[in-house]
Amino acid sequence: MRYSLFSLLANAAGGHRRWPRAWMSPAPKPSYDVVIVGGGGHGLATAYWLAKNHGIRNVAVLERGPIGLGNTGRNTTVVRSNYLCDDSAHLYEHALKLWEGLSQELNFNTMFSQRGVVNLAFTRHELAGMERRAGAMRLNGIDCELLTLADLRRWIPNLNLSRDLRYPVLGGIVQPRGGNARHDAVAWGFARGASALGVDVIENCAVTGMRIEHGRITGVETSRGPIAAGRVGVVAAGHSSVVMDMAGVRLPIQSFPLQALVSEPVKPILHTVVMAGHVHVYLSQSDKGELVIGAARDSYLSYAQRGSFHLIEEQLRALIELFPVFSRLRMMRQWAGIVDCAPDASPIVGLTPVHNLYVNCGWGTGGFKATPGSGWVFAHTIANDAPHPLNRNFTLERFTTGALIDEAAAAGVAH
Amino acid sequence: MLLIPCPWCGARPDSEFSAGGEAHLERPDPDHASDGQWGEYLYFRRNVKGVQRERWLHSHGCRRWFNVVRDTVTHEITAAYPMGESMKETGPGA
Numbered sequence: 138m139r140y141s142l143f144s145l146l147a148n149a150a151g152g153h154r155r156w157p158r159a160w161m162s163p164a165p166k167p168s169y170d171v172v173i174v175g176g177g178g179h180g181l182a183t184a185y186w187l188a189k190n191h192g193i194r195n196v197a198v199l200e201r202g203p204i205g206l207g208n209t210g211r212n213t214t215v216v217r218s219n220y221l222c223d224d225s226a227h228l229y230e231h232a233l234k235l236w237e238g239l240s241q242e243l244n245f246n247t248m249f250s251q252r253g254v255v256n257l258a259f260t261r262h263e264l265a266g267m268e269r270r271a272g273a274m275r276l277n278g279i280d281c282e283l284l285t286l287a288d289l290r291r292w293i294p295n296l297n298l299s300r301d302l303r304y305p306v307l308g309g310i311v312q313p314r315g316g317n318a319r320h321d322a323v324a325w326g327f328a329r330g331a332s333a334l335g336v337d338v339i340e341n342c343a344v345t346g347m348r349i350e351h352g353r354i355t356g357v358e359t360s361r362g363p364i365a366a367g368r369v370g371v372v373a374a375g376h377s378s379v380v381m382d383m384a385g386v387r388l389p390i391q392s393f394p395l396q397a398l399v400s401e402p403v404k405p406i407l408h409t410v411v412m413a414g415h416v417h418v419y420l421s422q423s424d425k426g427e428l429v430i431g432a433a434r435d436s437y438l439s440y441a442q443r444g445s446f447h448l449i450e451e452q453l454r455a456l457i458e459l460f461p462v463f464s465r466l467r468m469m470r471q472w473a474g475i476v477d478c479a480p481d482a483s484p485i486v487g488l489t490p491v492h493n494l495y496v497n498c499g500w501g502t503g504g505f506k507a508t509p510g511s512g513w514v515f516a517h518t519i520a521n522d523a524p525h526p527l528n529r530n531f532t533l534e535r536f537t538t539g540a541l542i543d544e545a546a547a548a549g550v551a552h
Numbered sequence: 553m554l555l556i557p558c559p560w561c562g563a564r565p566d567s568e569f570s571a572g573g574e575a576h577l578e579r580p581d582p583d584h585a586s587d588g589q590w591g592e593y594l595y596f597r598r599n600v601k602g603v604q605r606e607r608w609l610h611s612h613g614c615r616r617w618f619n620v621v622r623d624t625v626t627h628e629i630t631a632a633y634p635m636g637e638s639m640k641e642t643g644p645g646a
Contacts, residue, residue, distance in 0.1 A: 378599035389595035391573070392624075437554070437571035440601045440625045446553050447567040480595045537591035 140244050159325055160204075160332035162340045165364050169197045169337070171519055172357055172366035174344050174380055176200025178209040178320075179497060179504065180372040181327035181338070182512020183519070185243075188334035190513070191520035196336045197366075198328075199359060201343035205324040208374050211442075211474035212505040213397050213431040215410055215421065217254040217315035218279055221270045224530045225483060225544050226277040231527055232510025233314060239509055245326030247318045248424060252409050254315030255284065255293065257459075259304040259415035267310045274312070284309040293411065295462045302458055304416050317410065317421055323508055347384040353492040354384065368493045370519050375440065375475025377498035386489050388498065389480055389536045395434040395502045396444030396473035400466040402426030416455035428466065430456060434476060434502055444473040476502045480536065482545030486515055486528040495519050496533065554622075557632040560614045572607030574598055575619045600624055607635075 138144060138157050148156055171187060173180045176198045187193045216236055218229035240247045258264035267283075274281040285308055286298055298306055328338050339361075346358035347369070356365040373380045375392040402425050412419035420430045432452035435444050449471065457464045479485060479499035484507070486497045497515045500507060510527070517525035524532070535541055554566035574597045580589045598604065604624055609617050621631040 376601070379601050387592075387596050388599070389591075389597065391597055391599050392601075437566070437622075438573070438599065438604065438606065438624050439627065441627055445566065447565075536595040537587050539587075539591075 159329040160338050163337050165197060165199070165339050165342060165359065165361055166337065167363075168356075168365040170195040170367045171370065172196070172364060172368075173198045173370045173372060174357065175372035175374065175376075176204050176328070176338060176340065177207050177372065177374055178323050178327060178508040179374075179500070179511045179515070180370075181324060181331055182509050183370060183372060183497070183515045184336045184338075184512075185327050185331040185334065186513050186516035187520060188331060188336055191516060193520055194335035196331075197364065198331065198336060198338050199342045199344055199357070199364075200338070200340050201360075203340050204328050204338065205321050208474040208476065208504065209324040209508075210321055211397070211472055212320055213419070213421070213429050214317045214320045214423075214505060215254065215315070215412075215419070216249070216318055216506040217312050217410075218506070219254065219256070219270065219274060219281060219310070219312045219315065220544055221273050222483075222542050222544050223273075223277060224542050226274060226279060228510060228514070228527050228531070229507060230277065230279050231513065232507045235509035235513065236318065236506075237314075239318075239323075239326070243326040243330045245322060245329060247322045247326055249316065249318040250424075251314050251316040252421075253311050253313045254410040254412065255289075255309055255311045257289075257309045257411065257413045257415075258307050259413070261307070263415055264307050267308075271310045279312070280314050281310055281312050284311055293407070293409065295406065295460050296411070297459055297461055306459075311409075315410065317423075318505075319424070320505060323505075327508075327512070344380060344383070347494075349384060349491055349494075352490075354494040368495065368519055368522075370495045370497060370515060372497045372515065374498065374500070374504070375477050377477050377496065381489070381496060384489070384491050384494055386491060386494070386496070388485070388496070388533070390477045390485075390499055391438055392440060392475050392477055393434045393437070394439045394441065394444045394473040395431075395476045396448060396471060397429065397431040398449060398468050398471040399423070399427040399429050400463070401469050403428075403466065406462070411459075413455060413459060416459070418452040418455040418459070420456065427469065428463065434478070435473075440475055442473050442475060444471075476500075476504075478502070481541040481543040483542040484511070484531055485533050486511065486531045487518055487524050487533060488522070489533060493522070554627060554629065556608060556620065557629065558608075558610045558613060558616075559618050559632055559634050560616055561610060564610070564613060568610060568612040570609040570611045572609055572617065575605040575607045603630070
């Protein structure tokens, strides 16, 4: 069913009792052309673009739980493309361009709000690094502006620009086209869109094994029985290593908890996204009015979806120094997701040593923003058995050849 | 919050420590290692879901490295032992 003003009025007249399911959740068929392992935003987007761009509709997305309960529903919803390295800049900018038309594309309101993403600098070197990043972004055709203290005072009136801070703010940059989107809506919208194109979105179906014959994958074992597959794409985020171990493929990935928290809701007070890498806190205000606050990931490997308390203490200390006005806000909820971090803080999207098995992982702490673009290039990779030009350098082999895309060292972005 | 049993200082909160990742990695011979072996050594890790052996540094304490056996799902720590002890001497674990 297409959502429109007419469908809204018709269902309002019926007391909203007759809205159809947004997506079907069928039992798995014995065989598919393509099986996607992982029903997060990236996996659902992959299935959607496989059907939409490549005409491959005999596709199943297998999700071990319900849709939207993993990292897609646990991130802090920031969308941006302010990267230094050319490869990352092009990949994330492609995703950002898809975000700009995504609500229309999916006929589902993703509540994408281009409210700007501000990065603050606290040291001379950080400021110089940001100036360099702004220049690189503009050379890549991506919007970015330098902000002086006077700009910041006008743009974010509640920001503490006093010289008395332990780390006084020296300046910053802004990507005006960056912003936030509603994370749940992205998962729901892609699930609904893929389902409408004929994809089977199968919930509560955990993959327990891989069938490999003569170096070629032929299917997967699941908690709901075996499923034959022509091609298999693994998009399992924090569990990528666990799933790829079943195929005997080792990954340079480590899984860590990344936590976030929200305050009680208040009236609109912060109209942009603020990131403070040096003191390590970032925040935005959700449409419900809550401050959505994030910071560093935990330092040790973990598959438990909870983080350390001292990280909350540290990020709130930084928050209150930057925004004294928030000192009496109460924090309401805290949670964590398991993020898949690659050594160079760049994703791995491409082929594997097993024929017809593809992997999309390593998005680390910054995967949400890439959701539509990640699915776009991964669908291309699966459909053509060859990478899209945008992900051709994001290979697994780079950890053998040494051709890293070292965005963490290059731009020092908050990943 | 983990309570990590440093072999020298006793149980201390994890904010005093730095995580060092997978333990018992062996550096390949630099004169004869292939690119593949170097890549494995530098970047590839087991990323165990379950019991793993890992290194920790008591950076705000005695500043010594040691090994810990910890479950990455429950966070339960079952052993801590000094660097240099082999895996076999300290019982089962991944």
